[in-house]
Amino acid sequence: MEHLENVTGIVAALDRSNIDTDAIIPKQYLKSIRKFGFGENLFDAWRYLDHGEPGQDHSKRPLNPDFVLNQARYRDTRILLAGDNFGCGSSREHAAWAFRDYGIRVIIAPSFADIFNGNALKNGLLPVVLDETTVARLIKSVEENEGYILTIDLPSQRVITPDGEVFNFEIDAFRKHCLINGLDDIDMTLTHADEIHAYETRRREEAPWLFTDL
Amino acid sequence: MSAETLYDKLWNSHVVREEEDGTALLYIDRHLVHEVTSPQAFEGLQKNGRGLWRTATNLAVADHNVPTTDRAAGISDPISKLQVDTLDNNCAVFGVTEFDMLDPRQGIVHVIGPEQGATLPGMTVVCGDSHTSTHGALAALAFGIGTSDVEHVLATQCILQRKARNMRINITGKLPERVTGKDLILAIIGQIGTAGGTGHAIEFAGPAIRALSMEERMSVCNMAIEAGARSGLIAADDTTIDYLKGRPFAPSGELWDRAVENWRTLTSDDDAKFDVEIEMDATNLKPQVTWGTSPEMVVSVDGHVPDADTIDDPARRDGYRRALEYMGLEAGTSIFDISPDKVFIGSCTNSRIEDLRAAAAIVDGHKVASGISLAMVVPGSGLVKKQAEEEGLDKIFIDAGFSWREPGCSMCLAMNADRLEAGERCASTSNRNFEGRQGHGGRTHLVSPAMAAAAAVHGHFVDITEI
Ligand code: SF4
Numbered sequence: 001m002e003h004l005e006n007v008t009g010i011v012a013a014l015d016r017s018n019i020d021t022d023a024i025i026p027k028q029y030l031k032s033i034r035k036f037g038f039g040e041n042l043f044d045a046w047r048y049l050d051h052g053e054p055g056q057d058h059s060k061r062p063l064n065p066d067f068v069l070n071q072a073r074y075r076d077t078r079i080l081l082a083g084d085n086f087g088c089g090s091s092r093e094h095a096a097w098a099f100r101d102y103g104i105r106v107i108i109a110p111s112f113a114d115i116f117n118g119n120a121l122k123n124g125l126l127p128v129v130l131d132e133t134t135v136a137r138l139i140k141s142v143e144e145n146e147g148y149i150l151t152i153d154l155p156s157q158r159v160i161t162p163d164g165e166v167f168n169f170e171i172d173a174f175r176k177h178c179l180i181n182g183l184d185d186i187d188m189t190l191t192h193a194d195e196i197h198a199y200e201t202r203r204r205e206e207a208p209w210l211f212t213d214l
Numbered sequence: 215m216s217a218e219t220l221y222d223k224l225w226n227s228h229v230v231r232e233e234e235d236g237t238a239l240l241y242i243d244r245h246l247v248h249e250v251t252s253p254q255a256f257e258g259l260q261k262n263g264r265g266l267w268r269t270a271t272n273l274a275v276a277d278h279n280v281p282t283t284d285r286a287a288g289i290s291d292p293i294s295k296l297q298v299d300t301l302d303n304n305c306a307v308f309g310v311t312e313f314d315m316l317d318p319r320q321g322i323v324h325v326i327g328p329e330q331g332a333t334l335p336g337m338t339v340v341c342g343d344s345h346t347s348t349h350g351a352l353a354a355l356a357f358g359i360g361t362s363d364v365e366h367v368l369a370t371q372c373i374l375q376r377k378a379r380n381m382r383i384n385i386t387g388k389l390p391e392r393v394t395g396k397d398l399i400l401a402i403i404g405q406i407g408t409a410g411g412t413g414h415a416i417e418f419a420g421p422a423i424r425a426l427s428m429e430e431r432m433s434v435c436n437m438a439i440e441a442g443a444r445s446g447l448i449a450a451d452d453t454t455i456d457y458l459k460g461r462p463f464a465p466s467g468e469l470w471d472r473a474v475e476n477w478r479t480l481t482s483d484d485d486a487k488f489d490v491e492i493e494m495d496a497t498n499l500k501p502q503v504t505w506g507t508s509p510e511m512v513v514s515v516d517g518h519v520p521d522a523d524t525i526d527d528p529a530r531r532d533g534y535r536r537a538l539e540y541m542g543l544e545a546g547t548s549i550f551d552i553s554p555d556k557v558f559i560g561s562c563t564n565s566r567i568e569d570l571r572a573a574a575a576i577v578d579g580h581k582v583a584s585g586i587s588l589a590m591v592v593p594g595s596g597l598v599k600k601q602a603e604e605e606g607l608d609k610i611f612i613d614a615g616f617s618w619r620e621p622g623c624s625m626c627l628a629m630n631a632d633r634l635e636a637g638e639r640c641a642s643t644s645n646r647n648f649e650g651r652q653g654h655g656g657r658t659h660l661v662s663p664a665m666a667a668a669a670a671v672h673g674h675f676v677d678i679t680e681i
């Protein structure tokens with residue numbers, strides 16, 4: 001996983017609640033068997049005026065000029081502000097991959113759906129929870145100030161505004177450690193292989209019906 | 215020992231180790247695999263030269279991309295075909311048991327797990343699909359995972375997770391005739407909202423839940439994720455045990471007796487503490503119909519499309535406005551006056567034999583209304599289809615003008631050829647009415663199977679408790 005420590009960059013705002021994974025990456029792009037190449041289809045149905053299909057040359061498709069990420073001032077967006085329950089819907093990790101491929105590294109919202117939250121953290125994408133009032137204020141600042149930039153400092157768990165205002169956020173110590181060091185979950189778990197074996201041995205005794213081979 | 219909830223019991227019996235911050239390494243008993251979220255996981259294993267931790271506990275099936283007509287002709291869309299072929303190939307290479315597209319047992323992953331007895335009470339069950347919550351109906355701790363976790367489970371038989379909080383939704387009373395588990399879960403989501411269960415495991419309890427059949431319980435737990443909860447749970451009882459007896463992968467003989475003895479303990483202790491408790495009365499519940507683009511945007515069939523202007527909260531008001539515009543609906547419209555163009559009976563929420571029976575009972579002797587351009591029934595599995603045909607349900611549907619299809623996800627998410635065109639309206643028994651879910655620009659109304667069937671026959675929504 002690509003490590004993540006500090007992000008300073010352009011902020012864009014999508015001021016709506018319940019942004020679901022179907023909106024983040026529509027299902028036709030889930031047919032890919034690759035882990036990369038989803039960036040140009042991030043928010044596909046909102047971003048383009050036509051209906052897209054995989055394999056198309058997306059650079060030739062008509063853009064929706066009203067969609068925030070299509071506006072020149074947001075071209076280099078690295079941080080996204082959004083409404084609550086962000087990432088609800090399906091478990092598709094393609095949603096996290098699409099942000100990563102697009103270049104967005106941080107999403108700030110009042111709340112995230114559980115599965116999306118986990119998927120993001122495993123792909124170097126940081127979900128930051130700030131309260132609703134703060135998010136609303138930040139959204140206002142973004143809209144009023146072209147080129148608005150935030151800094152997200154993961155080690156100190158702070159969001160810092162251009163005026164030097166600071167908002168603290170929470171993150172699990174374990175996940176923070178993995179993100180900062182870009183660690184691979186599987187490698188780490190396999191260091192505990194003995195404990196997994198011991199668990200299996202005990203459970204086979206206790207509940208053998210769980211171990212019938214398919 | 216202190217009193218435990220069902221979720222506590224399932225969680226505690228699967229913790230292999232715990233980090234200081236509470237992140238647990240949780241052992242996974244059953245892993246279900248499908249073609250959409252697994253290719254990158256198998257590729258990851260291959261790249262890193264890793265094998266499977268416990269091959270014989272994985273069960274794979276192709277369901278999302280498969281055509282629902284003329285199976286033998288194969289998949290015409292080359293990209294879908296590649297994805298399904300990739301699954302077949304990965305299963306062959308890694309030795310994973312797979313029901314391929316032509317296997318009579320093939321079907322939607324969340325239908326075949328319980329049907330085969332591959333999901334059992336007391337298990338942890340995961341799948342790269344959010345509707346894995348379905349399996350919680352069997353008192354299993356079941357939740358959806360992303361592709362990184364699919365790879366992690368394949369390689370280690372574990373996942374890393376923090377424990378969720380406990381929520382119990384207690385349903386008192388008794389559901390009226392023809393009002394189903396689907397209506398109940400839609401009403402629950404209408405009440406607590408699509409984020410109401412975020413961070414929680416929801417246990418559905420109370421007399422109205424106890425009275426539900428196993429299949430209806432699955433419909434309820436299926437949509438726990440639509441209430442924001444990764445897992446829905448229902449305690450084990452006779453209904454659970456009777457359902458599992460004799461299923462192909464369920465234990466038998468002495469092992470069965472030992473298992474049943476254990477399963478009887480899979481309930482929340484009387485004095486167990488829940489972080490959140492909610493109570494609802496089922497007695498006067500009406501069939502539910504969604505009007506918007508989120509499952510929480512739901513009303514009773516005798517209700518009306520709401521007026522966004524009456525909503526105080528600005529974010530919600532905006533959401534309502536956008537939904538009404540997308541759905542092409544005017545505030546105040548009676549639900550009875552909404553006429554679908556298409557009707558879809560299927561999906562992991564409502565494609566089991568009881569669902570098809572309920573729909574067929576409404577359709578029997580009638581014709582699909584002239585305004586409906588397509589009404590389709592997509593059984594949840596090959597075995598459901600076979601059973602329905604033995605009971606003559608296919609005839610009832612076909613005689614009425616329905617299209618009778620091969621099993622798969624189909625128009626639930628329109629990854630195959632079955633989809634809505636822009637602006638088309640659908641009465642659907644699936645679980646998501648998000649923008650574009652059933653096709654770009656398509657408009658979805660979520661309902662129960664009998665309600666969908668009635669809409670097909672009448673050409674608009676009707677109250678099936680009144681006809
Ligand atoms: S039927 Fe629909 S919700 Fe269920 S697994 Fe298939 S696509 Fe997902």
